[in-house]
Amino acid sequence: MTVDLLVLGAGWTSTFLLPLCSERTISVAATSRTGRDSTIAFDFDPESDDLTPFRRLPNTKTVLIVFPITKPGGSGKLVRLYKESRTTNLENDVRFIQLGVTSVWDKPAAVIGGNVVWFDRHSPLVSDARALAESELLGLSPSTPTTVLNLAGLWGGQRDARNWVSRIAPTKEALKNKGALHLIHGLDVSRAILAVHANFDKASGQRWLLTDGRVYDWWDLASAWGSQSQTGSGDDHGRGPQAAWVWELMKEEGVRALPRGMESLGRALDSRDFWDEFGLRPIKTLHYK
Incomplete structure (x- = not known):
């Protein structure tokens, strides 16, 4: 069997990617550890040189x-x-x-004179195991064409961003320390994957940073949504205490309106390179309704 695209590790991403492949008549096969839902059973063991699990996989243009x-x-x-x-x-x-x-760019943005230093795909990486493994893969190019897509926070479908507030801000103090949030929707991830698949020469040997082109403010989101899982009372309309905490923090920190300015949000990510290079624009952004 030969397919256009082989997905190693079917999961949340596949719920967007597989339907888009079908819509575009791109043949695809996907794996899972157990072979559930018509996937191919495959579990990569980095300690093993056994070819047996790999022989179950189809030939493909892109892995x-x-x-x-x-x-x-x-x-x-x-x-x-x-x-x-x-x-x-x-x-x-x-x-x-x-x-x-x-x-892999997870370090505080330097604030100099009120100006935030932005991070893009060329910014220095942290030296963790995942970043090093990605760099190893990129080092195989050009003899083996490879690329890495570093994705911001994933949302869409079962990943409802409204449910995150209670987890990231269970207390007022935790909320006080929250700054920027960067996101990308599963559909835009899938569009990006297929754009690379169709134009791999543009991507080979390159690391790309993907967001929806926006920087969200956690205070802004918490004020709009609160904690959806809490009953709440009074004027919070069942949103939990986070909305009230935001207004208290705004007074304490001298913030006049939301969203806060970039100098208050910490790390800022610039993903324009990818979208410009592949002639795309993100089509899914977070709504506060």
């Missing part, structure tokens, strides 16, 4: 790696074993996309 790889040498091993498990010369043409997270 999408959804699960994180953190063990040194793991990225190179996955690519090598997939290629060695092939029985045709298609292994010379296959490309690899790794989905990552924006926490």
Whole structure:
């Protein structure tokens, strides 16, 4: 069997990606650890050189790696074993996309004279295992075309951002320390994946940062939504205490209106490079209703 796209690790992303592939007549196969829901049973063990799990996988033009790889040498091993498990010369043409997270730039933004230093895809990375494994994968280019898509906070479908407020701000003090939130919807993630699949020459050897092009303020969201899981009373309309905390904090911190200015929000991410390079624009943004 040969497919256009092989998804290693079906999950939340696949709920958007697979329907979009069907809509665009792109053949796709997906794996899971158990082989549930018509997926292929596959579990990558970075300690093993056994080709057996890989021989169950179809030939493909593009491999999408959804699960994180953190063990040194793991990225190179996955690519090598997939290629060695092939029985045709298609292994010379296959490309690899790794989905990552924006926490590889997870350090406080420097505020100098009230100006925030923005982070983009070229900014220095933290030295954690995931970032190092992604860099290892990128180092396989150009002999094996590879790219990494570092995704901001994922939302859409079962991931309802309104349900996050009670978790990130269970207390007023926790809310006080919350600044910026960066997001990207599952549909825009899927559109980005298929754009890379169709134009891999633009992506090969590159790391990309993906957000919806906005910086959200946690105080703004907490004020609008509060904690949906709490009953609440009085004027909060069942939103829990967070909305009231925001107004108290605004008075204490001298904030006149929401959203706060960028100098108050900390880390700021600039994802324009990807959208400009591939001629796309994000189509899903968070609504406060």
